Amino acid sequence: MSHKILSGANALKIIQNFHDNTGEDDITNLEKIVGTGPLYPEDEIKMFRDKIISEINLSKDKVTDREKQRVEFQSIKWMHELLSIDRDAFRDKGFWIWMTIKYFKEYVEWRHASKDNPARINNYGLRPTGSYDITENILYRAWIRLKIGLDETLEDPFKYNTLIETYDFWQSFIVRRDFASCENIARAFINARFVNNRTKEKQLYRTIGRNITALQSNLFFNCLSEQDAEAIIDKKIKQSEVA
Amino acid sequence: MAIHNEPRIIRPGKYLNEALDNLEWKLNSADQFQIEVRKYIDDDFSVNEISPIIKPNLKFELFEENELDLTNFNIGVVYEESVLKESLVMYNENLHVLGSDEITVPFELEKILLWGPQASLFVAIFANKDLPEIDYQHGQIIAKKALGISNINENANFFDVQSATPKDFMDMGYPRNTSYIIEVDPNEISGPFERSGYAIKITISTDLQAIAEDKLFMNEVLMAAFEEVLLVGYEQFTYDELEDDSILKNITARLRAFAGDKDLKSQNIADWAKNREKNKIRSLLQHGLGLNKMFLRSLDNVS
Numbered sequence: 001m002s003h004k005i006l007s008g009a010n011a012l013k014i015i016q017n018f019h020d021n022t023g024e025d026d027i028t029n030l031e032k033i034v035g036t037g038p039l040y041p042e043d044e045i046k047m048f049r050d051k052i053i054s055e056i057n058l059s060k061d062k063v064t065d066r067e068k069q070r071v072e073f074q075s076i077k078w079m080h081e082l083l084s085i086d087r088d089a090f091r092d093k094g095f096w097i098w099m100t101i102k103y104f105k106e107y108v109e110w111r112h113a114s115k116d117n118p119a120r121i122n123n124y125g126l127r128p129t130g131s132y133d134i135t136e137n138i139l140y141r142a143w144i145r146l147k148i149g150l151d152e153t154l155e156d157p158f159k160y161n162t163l164i165e166t167y168d169f170w171q172s173f174i175v176r177r178d179f180a181s182c183e184n185i186a187r188a189f190i191n192a193r194f195v196n197n198r199t200k201e202k203q204l205y206r207t208i209g210r211n212i213t214a215l216q217s218n219l220f221f222n223c224l225s226e227q228d229a230e231a232i233i234d235k236k237i238k239q240s241e242v243a
Numbered sequence: 244m245a246i247h248n249e250p251r252i253i254r255p256g257k258y259l260n261e262a263l264d265n266l267e268w269k270l271n272s273a274d275q276f277q278i279e280v281r282k283y284i285d286d287d288f289s290v291n292e293i294s295p296i297i298k299p300n301l302k303f304e305l306f307e308e309n310e311l312d313l314t315n316f317n318i319g320v321v322y323e324e325s326v327l328k329e330s331l332v333m334y335n336e337n338l339h340v341l342g343s344d345e346i347t348v349p350f351e352l353e354k355i356l357l358w359g360p361q362a363s364l365f366v367a368i369f370a371n372k373d374l375p376e377i378d379y380q381h382g383q384i385i386a387k388k389a390l391g392i393s394n395i396n397e398n399a400n401f402f403d404v405q406s407a408t409p410k411d412f413m414d415m416g417y418p419r420n421t422s423y424i425i426e427v428d429p430n431e432i433s434g435p436f437e438r439s440g441y442a443i444k445i446t447i448s449t450d451l452q453a454i455a456e457d458k459l460f461m462n463e464v465l466m467a468a469f470e471e472v473l474l475v476g477y478e479q480f481t482y483d484e485l486e487d488d489s490i491l492k493n494i495t496a497r498l499r500a501f502a503g504d505k506d507l508k509s510q511n512i513a514d515w516a517k518n519r520e521k522n523k524i525r526s527l528l529q530h531g532l533g534l535n536k537m538f539l540r541s542l543d544n545v546s
Contacts, residue, residue, distance in 0.1 A: 091326045091357060134326065144328055181323050181330040220369040220382045222321045222332050228381065 001086050002035035005094025008130035011101050012121065018105055019118045027102050040089050048082040049103040056110050066164055068111050073162045076146045093132040096140045100124055108138050141175045148174055148186055160194040168202065169193060173209035182221040184229040185212060192233050204240060211236045259309065262368060262386040265300035272296065279509065280388060280487045283395040283500040293358035297346040297366065313339040316385070317371040320346055325361045337371065364390040395500055403444045423447045425468050429479040432472060432491045442490045443468055466528045469498065473516035473524055482513035502527055
């Protein structure tokens, strides 16, 4: 499979012109194809984009922060339904940036612009220098939540992903964290928050999340069983409750 | 493996990090073993050719000296892909069965693992069960090493490039016809590479921006910048006391890789800087063609 990418510098220029309203850049001159074989299907991306845009249009009159969260979290479901998974493309930060700039600029602006200011560069997944800051990218973060949060054992496999007011939990303690790469510990942490509701309080899951990050230097997470991982989180919760 | 620099919670009784000091690794059977934790590849190198081989060269004697029973510890190698957020145990074996063997990617994993700059290998020696008598818990790491691959041309965010008018320069206390200034903060460059960007601040005069992509001018700025980094950095720190992931060590390793001289060690470059042997540093930096690529994107964003 092959896919398209866009450099950070080109992405920045396009966003700048988009914000300045100085006319649409022709992205086809700037995008690059990497890999060989059939291209990642752009029609799937368009369907995904259209689904989001139609939802945005529905909510036109009630654009509260809750509503914006709702659409972003629901998009995780549509992503699952509409986009093919291509690990080669998905691990390429340039692919996420390309997809966002080519098809989702309006969505990023709708989600993140304020009354007076356009969306920030990092909401696109870029730093002001043009390097990629992919954990903040609106599509990438949805995909990580999908990948780690999807729970096929539930009647609604997206249950924990689509809950409103969970942005901080997912973004600060899963998408941005290295420990999320280790399935057992990520699963145990998510379960403590959503299944057992033991760390529902923001302060508590933040403490536990920071503890796990610190533990990662000292504990070989990958050798742990699911039960071991649960036990570690359990111990941390108890310690925090005592403190 | 990224850097985990939050406070430690477990306080290990014994931490035998030196046990892995002699670990060597290479990208594939055609590559040469190296002790440095970061491997540099260029754009021509296909990541499909990567199939790493690790030789732990474990210092077994340290276990005896510290009265630790080998059978209580395992060596594990974890593959991690930071963008996909995937990790997989590639190897996990009791230490007492580990000889002088090389660790290779198991055949059944070869097809699944995707290599490249975001993939890393984490090697750790850890307690394979709770050892209350010495205060270790199951999984507790006593030695570790993170191995990574970088593209030699990637923009590593070393530079914060700004522009200044003659008046700006004067306000900063420089002559009005200054063409560029380089500022290096030694504390920043000893810090971790991935998270802290902009350890090197370069301010270029606005009237020179037009020629900023001129090769000669760029070379001059670059050579001055890297020379400054090395001199300032190694004036304060010795090579050995730097963390593997520090910006300074990273830059040193890149310069070594650019030089294309396999007998040259990062330590040599550090020594030159410490002794202020500027001639040697400059001759090293003259191989700077590749540096341009690394720098280009920073310059793209001068505003």
